[in-house]
Amino acid sequence: MEKDHPLRCPVCLGRLRKNDKSYVCGKNHSFDIARQGYVNLLPVQNKHSRSPGDTKAMLLARREFLYAGFYEPVCRDAAELINKYKKTQYPLIADIGSGEGYYTQQLQRLCSADCIGVDISKEAAKMSCSRSRDILWIVATASHLPVEDESIDVITAVFSLFVNDEYARVLKKGGIVVEISAGNRHLTELKSIIYDEVFIQVKHQSAFSDSFSELCSFDREFRIKTDNAQLRALLGMTPHTHRISKEQSSRLESISELELTVNYLVRVLEKK
Numbered sequence: 001m002e003k004d005h006p007l008r009c010p011v012c013l014g015r016l017r018k019n020d021k022s023y024v025c026g027k028n029h030s031f032d033i034a035r036q037g038y039v040n041l042l043p044v045q046n047k048h049s050r051s052p053g054d055t056k057a058m059l060l061a062r063r064e065f066l067y068a069g070f071y072e073p074v075c076r077d078a079a080e081l082i083n084k085y086k087k088t089q090y091p092l093i094a095d096i097g098s099g100e101g102y103y104t105q106q107l108q109r110l111c112s113a114d115c116i117g118v119d120i121s122k123e124a125a126k127m128s129c130s131r132s133r134d135i136l137w138i139v140a141t142a143s144h145l146p147v148e149d150e151s152i153d154v155i156t157a158v159f160s161l162f163v164n165d166e167y168a169r170v171l172k173k174g175g176i177v178v179e180i181s182a183g184n185r186h187l188t189e190l191k192s193i194i195y196d197e198v199f200i201q202v203k204h205q206s207a208f209s210d211s212f213s214e215l216c217s218f219d220r221e222f223r224i225k226t227d228n229a230q231l232r233a234l235l236g237m238t239p240h241t242h243r244i245s246k247e248q249s250s251r252l253e254s255i256s257e258l259e260l261t262v263n264y265l266v267r268v269l270e271k272k
């Protein structure tokens, strides 16, 4: 049976209904479903550049790296927390900043969930369609989610954004946010190769408003061993790839294997 997702029009905020090839609101604002299957609900005024978000090259690198399964423990943590704290057997999950769709697809399976993958990058939504046609992939910004108030059971934000008011608006009462963000020691070995000096940044999770209470929070660390191609893919999927010179990037060439620290912070917040 066709799922009726709680989407709202990014122009007039009216409820969107799915037709054959588009989503349309009561005021006839219409959004075509792309050939690949995603829908673009990002109006120009919410677009702060021509092609916001991760580029195709970054997304391909991300897909190549994730394909090796290095971040499976991250996925398992997210799934276990959702299954522990979810209030309904078959939750509706909105995965925000879903990238090329790795976590969204895994969470759908591991949590018996219906999933919406949201990313500001059109390339991300396009690429995600090849992962699953059973997930609704949308182009939108985390700060103006095109979904109805109090309609989502779980928000996941894996290495992406936490947006207090917007997440509070769309979550049902008792709904949860599972947030995973990079920790202080995340990938330090990679940074030590490409940068002359590495400053350990003390990472803090962003403050949350009175709309939420914290259910749990912890720091996780494990080690992975990458070969040269995986290391390059890892560099390619991070913002470092745009920040460094050719010379810095070429420092990776001679490295055949590298052991890396994966360090991340996990937090679960509940909407009051």
Ligand SMILES: C[S@@+](CC[C@H](N)C(=O)[O-])C[C@H]1O[C@@H](n2cnc3c(N)ncnc32)[C@H](O)[C@@H]1O
Binding pocket: 052, 053, 054, 062, 096, 097, 098, 099, 100, 101, 102, 103, 118, 119, 120, 121, 124, 140, 141, 142, 143, 157, 158, 159, 160, 161
């Ligand atoms: C570091 S990547 C993480 C992707 C995915 N969660 C993963 O871990 O594989 C961050 C993603 O957030 C997206 N993004 C950046 N700003 C955004 C925004 N304002 N709203 C929605 N997505 C955004 C980027 O396009 C990118 O795909």
